[in-house]
Amino acid sequence: MSDENIEFSEENLLPYPSNEVTNSDLFSGKIFSSWEECDSFFDGWSKKNGFHIKKDRVLREEGNIRRRTYLCVHGGSYESKSKKDTSTKKTKCPFLVNVSCPKTKNPSSNVVVNKLINEHNHSLSVEMITFEEQKKFTTEMMEDIKFLTSHCKFGATAQRKFLEGKYPSQPIYSKDLYAAIQKFRPTSKSLLNDAALMSN
Template sequence: VNMNNVASEIEFLCDNANNSNQMDGEVDSPTELESITLYEGKKFFTWEICESFLDVWAKKQGFRIIKDWMLRENSFDSLSFLVNTSCPKNKNPDTSVFVNKIVDKHNHELNKDRIEFEKSKKFTGEMMDDIKFMTISCKF
């Protein structure tokens, strides 16, 4: 996925969001993210908009969502927050993305400071140079 194309698509949707008549519960632009709640059956027009919505929504709730996490056997007992989404191939002519299931519980206390801390966790240029050297130049 080319992120420049996604950004352009989202900007286009934002510009045109005020001119469209939308059905209740449909999200087709990030400008709608602040006032809409998450619920089972919610409809999004693209995966990118769905992911943007979930990222913003989760941050406002005080946590972040880890995408593409797979459930392991017998993990349902310790399951914390979960949002299951899909883009059904049958009876879905506009290839919309739907929220199928929400498990709205957490196995720990939520802390918004953790989200802010994660933003500052980055490798410096010097660290990246060291990693590149160790992985490319050094032969073990």
């Protein structure tokens, strides 16, 4: 569907209840009032349909986003830089959505879906998405991990005990905790910079 063939009016705007996003809510020609609304819709819609979505190409003009492509996280192909047999998320999934904000005949700067390939070459799992969302660390937990790592120099075992005591209803998975700790662990470069500052 070409951008130029779409007339924008208040009747075209399709409000959707955020807790009832379904597969039928996405179609070529769907209109959003802003890029924020569009991003929010795709985030919720993809999770309710059992996959994660990512932003791919973007075209800007004079600082404004004019076009954006959304892909499934499994879209694209993976090229290994090692000889190891590694599994990867990328399976060349064909799912694709092109969205644009036309300059002409669009006084409200609405955003429209103009291409949709709603196909996947892998299984979709709402349960897996729900599980991934539930095990994410909250902002408060990440602040605790940052403090315990950079200031207290606690290792994973001590941090796990602390977090399980403070957040008893939140599952703590070792792999996720190790990854979070690594984000805040000082690198050799930052340690050298700190040492240089202290010697001055």
